[in-house]
Amino acid sequence: MASRVLYRGPDGVEYYCEGPVGIACLSLDTTPDGTGACRPVVVPERGLVFAADARLDNREDCVGMSPTPHAGVEREVATDAELMLWMLLHAGEQGPARLLGDFAYVLWDAGQRELHLARDPLGMRSLYYRIEPGRVLFATEVRQILAVNGVPRRLNEQAVGWHLCGMQTPPGQVFYEGIEELKPAEEVTIDRAGRKRSRCFWAPDPERRLRYRDERAYADRLCELLTEAVRCRMRARDPVGVSLSGGVDSTCVASVAGWLRRQGEGVPPMRAYSWVFSELPECDERENIYRIADHFAMPVHEVPAEETYPLVEDALNQPHEDDPFFSMFQPFLVRSLAAAAADRVSVMFYGSRGDVICGGAVTDxxxxxxxxxxxxxxxxxxxxxxxxxxxxxxxxxxxxxxxxxxxxxxxxxxxxxxxxxxxxxxxxxxxxxxxxxxxxSYVSPGFxxxxxxxxxxxxxxxxxxxxxxxxxxxxxxxFSPLVQQGMRYAERITALHGVGNADPWSDRRIAEFILACPQYHVDSVIEVKRLARRAMSGIMPVEAVGSIGKVSPEPIYFAALRDKAYENILGLMTHSRCAELGFVDEAMLRERFECFVRGNAPSFDLWPTLSLEIWLRRFW
Structure with a gap:
C-alpha cells in the first residue's frame, strides 16, 4: 500500500506493526521545525496508536496538554499529530470539532478494540476505507486499497452517473464498489466485529446571524480571518508559492502574505506562478498579476499558455487512478508545480474556494x-x-x-x-x-x-x-460537490510533485463567518465580491483593488476542442469505452461535437465525458 504512493513520503516512511495492526506513515513535512511530520504516535500505557496527515492551526489550544513524545524521543516542540491526539483524549466526543486545520487521522484503541477515522470539515485531506470480514483497510488514496490482495476492481456505476451529471459527485461516492470515503467532518468508528458507527462532528449553525452596526466591521472581520488563515498556512519552509492570477481570490492571498512579510512577521518569502497568454490576449491577466507581484517584490514564473492547451500533450492530461475527476486546465497546473518543485517550494497556495466563499452570484x-x-x-x-x-x-x-x-x-x-x-x-x-x-442529451437515459x-x-x-x-x-x-472534488484534486496533484497544498479560503472559520453574514454584504451584481475587495483596504495596492477581476481561461479550452486537440478528441469518441459500457450514445455525441466545432451549436458540457473516457481507457 505504501509503495503505491511513495511520492507522499519524501521525508520518510515509518511503520507501526503490532499483532494484527499495521500503519504506514508517509511524511511530506513542509514545516521548518519538523512539527508537521507524519509518524505513528504511540501511547503504550493506554493501548493507543495515532497517525495523522495534518496541519493543525490551533496548536496553542493543545500546548498545555503534555503530549507523549514519539518513541521516547524527547523534543522541545510537539508535532501536530501529538497535539491532536491529546486534544482528542482530553475533549472526548467534542475533540474532533475542536481541531482547526486540514487533517485526516486514524486512531487505534487496543483496549476497546476500536478503530476511529476522521476527516476535516472542509474536506482538504482524504481518507478511504474498506471493511471486510476479519479485515479493515484504510488509506489516503483509493489506489492504495486496490493494491491489496483480494480487493476486487468493480466500477461503481452510480458514481459514474454523478460524474456525467455535471461532475457533481458527492463526498462519500467512490468509483470502485466496496470502498468508502469519509465525508468532510465525518468520524467513523469500527469495532472488532466490523460494525461501523458514523457521526458528523461539525456543521455550520444555520441559525447564527451576524449584525454589525457598521458595514466596515464585516470587511475588518474578514480581513482578520483571512490574515490568520494565511499566517497558519505560512508555517512552512522557505520559499512558498502562489498560483497567482488577476482574480480577486489569489490576489487577496498573495497580498496578505506579502503584507505579513512587510510587517516583519517571520513568514517565508513567496514566489508567484502565473499563466500568461500571447495567442489569446483576451485571457491575459499580466497587468493585474504584476500590480501585486511588483508591489510585494514577488518573483513571477510565467507559464506560457501556448504550452498548456488541454488534451494536446498526453503526459499533461492524465487522470489519477482513484477517479476520473481532473481539470481541463491540468497542463498549466502540472507545469507550474514542476517549476515550483524545481524552486524547492514547500507549499503552493491557491485561492480556489474564494469564488464560492465570496462570489457565486448569490443575490440578496x-x-x-x-x-x-x-x-x-x-x-x-x-x-x-x-x-x-x-x-x-x-x-x-x-x-x-x-x-x-x-x-x-x-x-x-x-x-x-x-x-x-x-x-x-x-x-x-x-x-x-x-x-x-x-x-x-447524449448521456443514455437508460444508464x-x-x-x-x-x-x-x-x-x-x-x-x-x-x-x-x-x-x-x-x-x-x-459545500458544492464539484468544489469538494476540486479541493481533493488540488491536494493530490500537489502531493504528486512533492509540494504541500494550501487554500486559505478553505478555512472553517471563514466559512462560518461568511455563512452568518448578511449575503448582500458579501457579494452583489454592482460590486462583485464586494466584501473580499473591501477587506483588502490597507493591504492590497489601491490601484489593484478596483482593477482585479478574474478573466475566464475558457477560450483556450474551446480553441483546443476546435483545433489544437480536434483529432485527439475525435479519437476519444471513436470506439468509445463510455459507449461500450452503455453510458453515452456515441453517434449523438459525435454529431453534437461536430455541430459545435462548425459553429452551428453553442458550447456544451463535454468535459465530464472526455475525462471519464480518458480514465476508462487508462485504468479499465
Missing part, C-alpha cells in the same frame, strides 16, 4: 430591503434586469417577490409545491429534476435510470436546514 435583494437599504436594493434590481435582459417587472418577481415568499413559507408543503411550479428559468413543459437535469441517482442532491437536502434563501444558496456553493 430581500435582505437589503429588510435592512432598510431601499436605494441599494433598487440599484441591485436594475443591475440584475440589465444583466439578465429581464424586464424590471420580471426581475422584481424573480429576485424579490419569489425569494421573499420562499423565505416566509420556508419548509412548508405549500412552498415546495410553489417552487416546483415556479422554478426560475423553466419553460411550460416539465423539466427533469435532481442531478439528471445536468446530464447532456441514468440504472445508476439510481436521487431526486434531491445531498448538498441541497442539507441546505434545507437554512430558513432563508440567500444563506441557503451560499451553503450550496461552499
Amino acid at each position: 435583494v430581500p435582505g437589503m430591503l429588510l435592512a432598510g437599504h431601499f436605494h441599494g436594493a433598487w440599484r441591485e434590481l436594475e443591475a440584475l434586469s440589465r444583466l439578465t435582459s429581464l424586464s424590471r417587472a420580471a426581475a422584481l418577481s424573480r429576485y424579490l417577490v419569489r425569494p421573499m415568499l420562499s423565505d416566509l413559507l420556508s419548509g412548508s408543503r405549500l412552498t415546495r409545491d410553489w417552487q416546483a411550479a415556479h422554478r426560475i428559468g423553466t419553460s411550460r413543459k416539465p423539466r427533469q429534476r435532481g442531478p439528471i437535469r445536468r446530464a447532456e 441514468l435510470q440504472r445508476a439510481g441517482l436521487p431526486e434531491v442532491e445531498p448538498v441541497r437536502a442539507e441546505a434545507a436546514n437554512w430558513s432563508r434563501r440567500a444563506p441557503r444558496e451560499r451553503y450550496i456553493h461552499v
Whole structure:
C-alpha cells in the first residue's frame, strides 16, 4: 500500500506493526521545525496508536496538554499529530470539532478494540476505507486499497452517473464498489466485529446571524480571518508559492502574505506562478498579476499558455487512478508545480474556494430591503434586469417577490409545491429534476435510470436546514460537490510533485463567518465580491483593488476542442469505452461535437465525458 504512493513520503516512511495492526506513515513535512511530520504516535500505557496527515492551526489550544513524545524521543516542540491526539483524549466526543486545520487521522484503541477515522470539515485531506470480514483497510488514496490482495476492481456505476451529471459527485461516492470515503467532518468508528458507527462532528449553525452596526466591521472581520488563515498556512519552509492570477481570490492571498512579510512577521518569502497568454490576449491577466507581484517584490514564473492547451500533450492530461475527476486546465497546473518543485517550494497556495466563499452570484435583494437599504436594493434590481435582459417587472418577481415568499413559507408543503411550479428559468413543459437535469442529451437515459441517482442532491437536502434563501444558496456553493472534488484534486496533484497544498479560503472559520453574514454584504451584481475587495483596504495596492477581476481561461479550452486537440478528441469518441459500457450514445455525441466545432451549436458540457473516457481507457 505504501509503495503505491511513495511520492507522499519524501521525508520518510515509518511503520507501526503490532499483532494484527499495521500503519504506514508517509511524511511530506513542509514545516521548518519538523512539527508537521507524519509518524505513528504511540501511547503504550493506554493501548493507543495515532497517525495523522495534518496541519493543525490551533496548536496553542493543545500546548498545555503534555503530549507523549514519539518513541521516547524527547523534543522541545510537539508535532501536530501529538497535539491532536491529546486534544482528542482530553475533549472526548467534542475533540474532533475542536481541531482547526486540514487533517485526516486514524486512531487505534487496543483496549476497546476500536478503530476511529476522521476527516476535516472542509474536506482538504482524504481518507478511504474498506471493511471486510476479519479485515479493515484504510488509506489516503483509493489506489492504495486496490493494491491489496483480494480487493476486487468493480466500477461503481452510480458514481459514474454523478460524474456525467455535471461532475457533481458527492463526498462519500467512490468509483470502485466496496470502498468508502469519509465525508468532510465525518468520524467513523469500527469495532472488532466490523460494525461501523458514523457521526458528523461539525456543521455550520444555520441559525447564527451576524449584525454589525457598521458595514466596515464585516470587511475588518474578514480581513482578520483571512490574515490568520494565511499566517497558519505560512508555517512552512522557505520559499512558498502562489498560483497567482488577476482574480480577486489569489490576489487577496498573495497580498496578505506579502503584507505579513512587510510587517516583519517571520513568514517565508513567496514566489508567484502565473499563466500568461500571447495567442489569446483576451485571457491575459499580466497587468493585474504584476500590480501585486511588483508591489510585494514577488518573483513571477510565467507559464506560457501556448504550452498548456488541454488534451494536446498526453503526459499533461492524465487522470489519477482513484477517479476520473481532473481539470481541463491540468497542463498549466502540472507545469507550474514542476517549476515550483524545481524552486524547492514547500507549499503552493491557491485561492480556489474564494469564488464560492465570496462570489457565486448569490443575490440578496430581500435582505437589503429588510435592512432598510431601499436605494441599494433598487440599484441591485436594475443591475440584475440589465444583466439578465429581464424586464424590471420580471426581475422584481424573480429576485424579490419569489425569494421573499420562499423565505416566509420556508419548509412548508405549500412552498415546495410553489417552487416546483415556479422554478426560475423553466419553460411550460416539465423539466427533469435532481442531478439528471445536468446530464447532456447524449448521456443514455437508460444508464441514468440504472445508476439510481436521487431526486434531491445531498448538498441541497442539507441546505434545507437554512430558513432563508440567500444563506441557503451560499451553503450550496461552499459545500458544492464539484468544489469538494476540486479541493481533493488540488491536494493530490500537489502531493504528486512533492509540494504541500494550501487554500486559505478553505478555512472553517471563514466559512462560518461568511455563512452568518448578511449575503448582500458579501457579494452583489454592482460590486462583485464586494466584501473580499473591501477587506483588502490597507493591504492590497489601491490601484489593484478596483482593477482585479478574474478573466475566464475558457477560450483556450474551446480553441483546443476546435483545433489544437480536434483529432485527439475525435479519437476519444471513436470506439468509445463510455459507449461500450452503455453510458453515452456515441453517434449523438459525435454529431453534437461536430455541430459545435462548425459553429452551428453553442458550447456544451463535454468535459465530464472526455475525462471519464480518458480514465476508462487508462485504468479499465
